Amino acid sequence: MREVVALLIDGIIYSSWLFIIALGLTLIYGVMKILNMAHGSLYALGAYMAATLVGYWLGHGHAPMASYGMLAVAAVIVGVIAGPLIERGLLRFMYGRDEIVLLLVTYALFLILEDAIKLIWGVDAYYVSEPYGMLGNLDLAGLTYPVYNVVLIAVSAVAGVALASVLRYTHHGKLLSAVIHDREISMAMGINVARFYLVTFTIGTMLAAIGGALTAPTVSVVPGMGVQVIVLAFAVVVVGGLGSLPGAALGALIVGLVRSAAVHYLPQVELFSIYAVMALVLIFRPKGLFAAAEVRKI
Amino acid sequence: MRRPDSTLIALVAALLVLLMLGLLLPKWLFLFTLSLGKGLVVLGLMLLLRTGLVSFGQGLFYCLGAYAVGSLGQFFGIKDVLLLLLTGAVIGSFVAFLLGFLMARYRDIFFAMLSLAFSMILYGLLVKTAALGSTDGFNVAPPALLGRPIGGEAHQYALFALACALAFLAAVVMHVYFESPLGRLSPAIRDNEIRVEYMGASVRHAIHVKYVIAGALAGLGGALTAMTVGHIDPDLAYWTTSGEFVFVTILSGTGSVIAPFLGSLVFEVIRTYAYQYSPNTWQLVVGSALLIVIVFLPSGLWSVFWYLRRRGSS
Numbered sequence: 001m002r003e004v005v006a007l008l009i010d011g012i013i014y015s016s017w018l019f020i021i022a023l024g025l026t027l028i029y030g031v032m033k034i035l036n037m038a039h040g041s042l043y044a045l046g047a048y049m050a051a052t053l054v055g056y057w058l059g060h061g062h063a064p065m066a067s068y069g070m071l072a073v074a075a076v077i078v079g080v081i082a083g084p085l086i087e088r089g090l091l092r093f094m095y096g097r098d099e100i101v102l103l104l105v106t107y108a109l110f111l112i113l114e115d116a117i118k119l120i121w122g123v124d125a126y127y128v129s130e131p132y133g134m135l136g137n138l139d140l141a142g143l144t145y146p147v148y149n150v151v152l153i154a155v156s157a158v159a160g161v162a163l164a165s166v167l168r169y170t171h172h173g174k175l176l177s178a179v180i181h182d183r184e185i186s187m188a189m190g191i192n193v194a195r196f197y198l199v200t201f202t203i204g205t206m207l208a209a210i211g212g213a214l215t216a217p218t219v220s221v222v223p224g225m226g227v228q229v230i231v232l233a234f235a236v237v238v239v240g241g242l243g244s245l246p247g248a249a250l251g252a253l254i255v256g257l258v259r260s261a262a263v264h265y266l267p268q269v270e271l272f273s274i275y276a277v278m279a280l281v282l283i284f285r286p287k288g289l290f291a292a293a294e295v296r297k298i
Numbered sequence: 299m300r301r302p303d304s305t306l307i308a309l310v311a312a313l314l315v316l317l318m319l320g321l322l323l324p325k326w327l328f329l330f331t332l333s334l335g336k337g338l339v340v341l342g343l344m345l346l347l348r349t350g351l352v353s354f355g356q357g358l359f360y361c362l363g364a365y366a367v368g369s370l371g372q373f374f375g376i377k378d379v380l381l382l383l384l385t386g387a388v389i390g391s392f393v394a395f396l397l398g399f400l401m402a403r404y405r406d407i408f409f410a411m412l413s414l415a416f417s418m419i420l421y422g423l424l425v426k427t428a429a430l431g432s433t434d435g436f437n438v439a440p441p442a443l444l445g446r447p448i449g450g451e452a453h454q455y456a457l458f459a460l461a462c463a464l465a466f467l468a469a470v471v472m473h474v475y476f477e478s479p480l481g482r483l484s485p486a487i488r489d490n491e492i493r494v495e496y497m498g499a500s501v502r503h504a505i506h507v508k509y510v511i512a513g514a515l516a517g518l519g520g521a522l523t524a525m526t527v528g529h530i531d532p533d534l535a536y537w538t539t540s541g542e543f544v545f546v547t548i549l550s551g552t553g554s555v556i557a558p559f560l561g562s563l564v565f566e567v568i569r570t571y572a573y574q575y576s577p578n579t580w581q582l583v584v585g586s587a588l589l590i591v592i593v594f595l596p597s598g599l600w601s602v603f604w605y606l607r608r609r610g611s612s
Binding site: 035090093098099100101103104105107108109110111112114115116118119123227231234235238242267268269270271272273274275276278279282283286287 | 545586
């Protein structure tokens with residue numbers, strides 16, 4: 001019994017982490033039809049920025065509790081700088097081309113960002129584990145968990161609900177749905193599509209960076225940390241259906257629980273299990289669990 | 299009278315030049331052989347790209363070919379080069395044949411994602427298989443041709459010549475294939491599948507065949523690489539390996555069957571030097587080059603030749 005509880009809790013923690021990252025990926029795909037291979041690098045950027053800021057903050061003897069604020073600041077900085085830079089500087093010249101060409105463009109971007117990170121931060125590892133331990137531990141069903149994980153779950157839930165509410169209930173959210181539905185008609189109706197793309201990409205970048213910033217205290221921040229994250233995020237959004245928010249949530253939950261079950265019962269198949277789920281879903285639901293039917297064009 | 303096929307002439311010339319170069323530059327043999335092996339993989343990807351498909355999981359077959367060579371040498375003591383190469387190609391094509399039933403139903407990013415998933419499954423399996431060395435992989439026993447060892451320092455030229463012959467053969471076969479009715483379906487499928495179906499051809503069957511060919515070429519390339527490098531590890535199936543192949547494919551373009559080998563050679567040379575002189579910026583160079591090719595040379599570096607020729611003839 002305890003094992004099942006532990007499995008569920010581990011799975012949910014891992015799912016929340018996956019969800020934050022997948023959220024940005026699926027948002028960008030849903031609106032702009034770009035499957036962003038550089039998403040993992042943006043995640044790494046967030047982690048590095050967080051490591052730098054938190055290190056600076058604590059190094060100068062400021063209030064330790066405020067280092068959580070630094071994590072958020074790091075994500076915002078990365079989003080506001082990298083998002084518009086990439087969208088305005090590169091992606092806007094590519095709209096209207098094949099999805100597969102856009103995939104290659106973001107692959108190029110991934111290569112560039114990987115090295116840009118090394119140039120800015122060097123190749124040494126950064127450690128900022130303070131925020132992870134500061135909140136103490138929590139006893140749950142006889143097992144001990146760092147409270148930090150609760151923060152992770154909360155942030156992830158808030159991010160998902162906030163994004164869904166904005167899309168569903170606000171004026172801009174409804175305009176965005178129109179843009180998603182038909183870009184050209186929206187333009188003809190006077191919607192500033194370019195601005196929607198810019199904002200969407202910035203928010204997507206920020207979500208990737210939040211994921212990275214929240215992860216920074218729990219791992220050593222090293223070059224190449226985004227490389228494995230991007231395929232995990234792909235698995236999540238593909239399972240859920242590209243461009244679908246509930247899909248990303250379900251995908252994260254499935255992948256998270258499957259991985260946690262694998263880790264608990266059969267550690268040999270940990271990596272294998274995630275991609276096996278991805279392949280299985282693609283085989284039976286080629287467009288993911290939550291994908292809408294598409295009109296065939298002749 | 300039919301005009302002599304310029305591509306075939308160029309291929310023969312390239313083969314002779316390469317064999318000569320191999321004699322003159324013994325230090326470059328390793329690099330040449332490696333490029334030819336990877337060029338085979340890229341040739342297969344080029345076939346898929348002509349059809350409008352990009353596989354981000356070609357590392358699957360590449361890795362299978364390499365591990366087939368390694369395991370046969372390790373566990374069964376089989377060292378004959380030709381047998382090993384054949385096994386690599388057969389395993390690649392067999393797995394591609396099985397997966398092809400599925401893959402032929404997918405297009406665009408879903409094709410890319412599913413192929414990526416399959417290659418990552420293999421990676422996940424290999425990483426945890428202690429018998430095959432887990433993440434470290436293992437060394438490949440030096441192969442032999444007709445009972446005499448080749449590969450290694452002393453006999454590298456033999457392996458290189460074999461690689462040349464293989465690449466030449468593959469390029470000629472693919473060239474003939476591209477000109478055949480089934481080969482000419484590729485651009486048609488890319489442009490409009492439904493019209494191809496109306497014409498009476500089966501798109502799914504055509505894609506399946508191409509996928510199997512690409513798998514065989516990747517398996518062959520993997521087998522060759524394993525023998526050249528002498529070591530294999532699960533990274534051969536990691537998505538970044540597959541991404542590299544895609545990069546070289548885009549760089550080479552789909553203009554000619556020579557392009558994949560040329561592109562692969564250029565890439566390996568640049569990589570070797572870039573690694574040496576600036577290990578932390580070489581991906582940046584590669585990424586920028588990819589962007590430039592996508593934006594300015596959508597048909598790959600090969601289109602420069604086309605452009606020059608057209609200007610020369612007018």
